[in-house]
Amino acid sequence: MVAGAQPMIHMEQLCHSYPGSGEVLSHIDFTLQRGEMAFLTGPSGAGKSTLLKLIACLDRADQGQLLVGGVNLRTLPRRRVAAFRQRIGIVFQSFSLLSDRRVFDNVAMPLVIRGLYPGDIARRVRAALDAVDLLRAERAFPLTLSGGEQQRVAIARAIVAKPELLLADEPTGNLDPALSAEIMHLFRRFNEVGVSVLIASHQLDLVRRMPCREIALEQGRIAAPAPASP
Amino acid sequence: MSGRRGGDRPPAHRRWLSAHGRACFEALGRLWRQPLASLLSTAVLGITLALPTALHVLISNLGAVGSDWQHGARITVFVRDDVADAALGEWAAALRSRPDVHRVETLTRAQALAEFKAYSGLGEAVAMLPDNPLPATLIVTPATGLGTAGVEDLRLALEKQEATEEVLLDMQWLERLSALLRLLEQTVGLFALTLAAAVLVIVGNTIRLDVAARREEIEVMKLIGAPDRFIQRPFLYSGFWHGLIGGLLALVLVGVALLLLQTPVERLASSYGSDFTLTGPGAPAVLAVLLGGCTLGLLGAWGAVLRQLRTVEPA
Numbered sequence: 001m002v003a004g005a006q007p008m009i010h011m012e013q014l015c016h017s018y019p020g021s022g023e024v025l026s027h028i029d030f031t032l033q034r035g036e037m038a039f040l041t042g043p044s045g046a047g048k049s050t051l052l053k054l055i056a057c058l059d060r061a062d063q064g065q066l067l068v069g070g071v072n073l074r075t076l077p078r079r080r081v082a083a084f085r086q087r088i089g090i091v092f093q094s095f096s097l098l099s100d101r102r103v104f105d106n107v108a109m110p111l112v113i114r115g116l117y118p119g120d121i122a123r124r125v126r127a128a129l130d131a132v133d134l135l136r137a138e139r140a141f142p143l144t145l146s147g148g149e150q151q152r153v154a155i156a157r158a159i160v161a162k163p164e165l166l167l168a169d170e171p172t173g174n175l176d177p178a179l180s181a182e183i184m185h186l187f188r189r190f191n192e193v194g195v196s197v198l199i200a201s202h203q204l205d206l207v208r209r210m211p212c213r214e215i216a217l218e219q220g221r222i223a224a225p226a227p228a229s230p
Numbered sequence: 231m232s233g234r235r236g237g238d239r240p241p242a243h244r245r246w247l248s249a250h251g252r253a254c255f256e257a258l259g260r261l262w263r264q265p266l267a268s269l270l271s272t273a274v275l276g277i278t279l280a281l282p283t284a285l286h287v288l289i290s291n292l293g294a295v296g297s298d299w300q301h302g303a304r305i306t307v308f309v310r311d312d313v314a315d316a317a318l319g320e321w322a323a324a325l326r327s328r329p330d331v332h333r334v335e336t337l338t339r340a341q342a343l344a345e346f347k348a349y350s351g352l353g354e355a356v357a358m359l360p361d362n363p364l365p366a367t368l369i370v371t372p373a374t375g376l377g378t379a380g381v382e383d384l385r386l387a388l389e390k391q392e393a394t395e396e397v398l399l400d401m402q403w404l405e406r407l408s409a410l411l412r413l414l415e416q417t418v419g420l421f422a423l424t425l426a427a428a429v430l431v432i433v434g435n436t437i438r439l440d441v442a443a444r445r446e447e448i449e450v451m452k453l454i455g456a457p458d459r460f461i462q463r464p465f466l467y468s469g470f471w472h473g474l475i476g477g478l479l480a481l482v483l484v485g486v487a488l489l490l491l492q493t494p495v496e497r498l499a500s501s502y503g504s505d506f507t508l509t510g511p512g513a514p515a516v517l518a519v520l521l522g523g524c525t526l527g528l529l530g531a532w533g534a535v536l537r538q539l540r541t542v543e544p545a
């Protein structure tokens with residue numbers, strides 16, 4: 001990604017629709033600065049997940065402009081999509097861990113894809129697991145862990161390759177309030193070391209306890225003005 | 231470390247080798263961890279590849295039989311009655327110097343009559359004849375490796391000789407055998423093509439099921455930025471291993487069949503006075519079966535994985 005003053009995410013008049021279900025996102029204007037942490041909020045069906053999918057290039061917007069780290073995702077060739085995705089970290093509500101692989105191997109996967117030295121992979125995986133306080137579980141299989149632990153493994157996998165942008169789609173949706181707060185503080189810690197973070201969540205009480213900008217979506221539109229953080 | 235001057239990643243060629251090594255052994259490991267499914271699919275491949283291999287071996291051996299008998303082909307030249315024994319001997323000597331002649335035996339009229347008396351049981355009847363009715367004979371054995379056409383040329387050359395009364399050579403059955411072998415070779419070629427298509431389908435289906443079973447894993451890999459070639463590689467190696475093991479199994483099956491048939495075939499051959507023994511596929515054929523198996527496995531996997539990955543979201 002292009003470093004410098006460019007915003008991490010910049011979208012203008014972004015529209016998207018799914019066949020048969022009309023416009024899911026309508027004329028979205030939004031900017032996330034580098035090093036900023038923000039929340040996308042709104043009820044189910046508001047378009048939060050769709051917006052994250054567009055930002056992660058898991059889907060393509062129908063109209064408008066979308067730049068992520070200076071990369072224009074509307075014109076990004078298909079063959080470059082994988083390389084783009086390697087530069088961001090994604091965390092899902094469902095954890096998306098591979099149950100037949102150990103925690104270590106799950107977290108190592110992004111580094112294996114990049115072809116790092118095995119020694120570096122081991123060092124960075126352990127550092128990531130240490131950051132989420134799960135170093136002791138490196139040889140465990142995901143299904144033997146609690147929901148909160150599995151989500152922390154997913155976060156370790158998302159941050160192990162040192163992404164500039166971390167996206168999370170309802171990362172605490174399956175967790176109790178105490179664990180949810182713990183996970184949010186984890187995101188905050190990564191943000192404090194310079195990682196831009198955008199989290200989609202419908203848990204307003206949790207979001208509003210965090211000192212971050214909130215972008216509220218309602219029926220595919222930004223419901224309230226969303227100024228960039230200073 | 232000198233290999234780390236370029237940063238935290240090894241040089242491109244080492245990354246390439248490492249990725250292939252990892253995918254290769256990962257695919258082999260998956261086969262090992264699912265022994266029953268792997269055994270079934272490779273057994274089907276092995277049997278499929280064994281059929282054309284066995285037919286090829288059969289044709290090679292039939293060819294050897296034909297060639298063996300062709301070497302034993304003899305041209306019988308009946309000599310005109312007015313040719314003296316001395317002239318017969320000179321003619322035989324001249325024939326022996328020909329490069330297309332291996333051996334010449336002479337049988338004078340008197341020798342022919344004596345043999346007839348001795349072996350026919352009609353000695354007394356023959357003695358009553360006023361004259362010897364039997365012609366002098368030359369039995370000509372063609373040179374080894376002369377081939378059907380060469381033997382025919384030699385026959386024509388002998389037929390043109392002034393002293394020749396008649397030439398006998400029963401080549402028809404050899405020509406028929408040769409034509410039959412050619413037909414069989416072409417049939418095996420077509421058969422092999424059909425079975426190659428079957429191998430593609432079998433491997434393709436195996437890999438398709440494998441992709442379907444690992445759909446979730448592929449989705450996750452795509453989400454975290456794995457390029458298609460990274461995802462495809464283990465499946466391609468899986469096809470390669472299926473083809474290689476199938477090829478090895480085919481060779482084992484053919485080898486076992488040859489072992490079982492060796493003794494009965496030798497017994498049959500010896501009853502015809504031949505020392506013929508069955509021969510195996512030979513190094514080029516072994517290599518062709520293994521390489522063919524690997525190539526077909528790779529192609530089948532490639533077709534299936536390309537088609538299947540398109541159906542896995544995200545793109």
